[in-house]
């Protein structure tokens with residue numbers, strides 16, 4: 534498998550470190566249900582077939598954190614995004630549809 538880093542170009546999988554599901558959000562530690570939320574966050578994960586959004590770290594390259602959308606059965610990669618850009622887009626206020 535090869536990953537196209539937005540900064541370095543296409544590189545071997547050997548240069549990257551997998552870091553888990555990119556869709557889970559860290560719970561609010563101040564929440565009254567924080568303990569249960571952190572247990573679910575840490576241990577309860579699904580593993581459905583199809584496309585997954587995954588966090589990868591370019592450890593032997595530019596040290597960028599990436600969100601890779603990959604088919605778990607085929608390993609086909611459909612997109613590679615810089616994780617910082619994804620986080621900023623998720624944090625941005627929703628646009629008014631007008």
Ligand SMILES: [Zn+2]
Nearest residue numbers: 538541594595
């Ligand atoms: Zn890179």
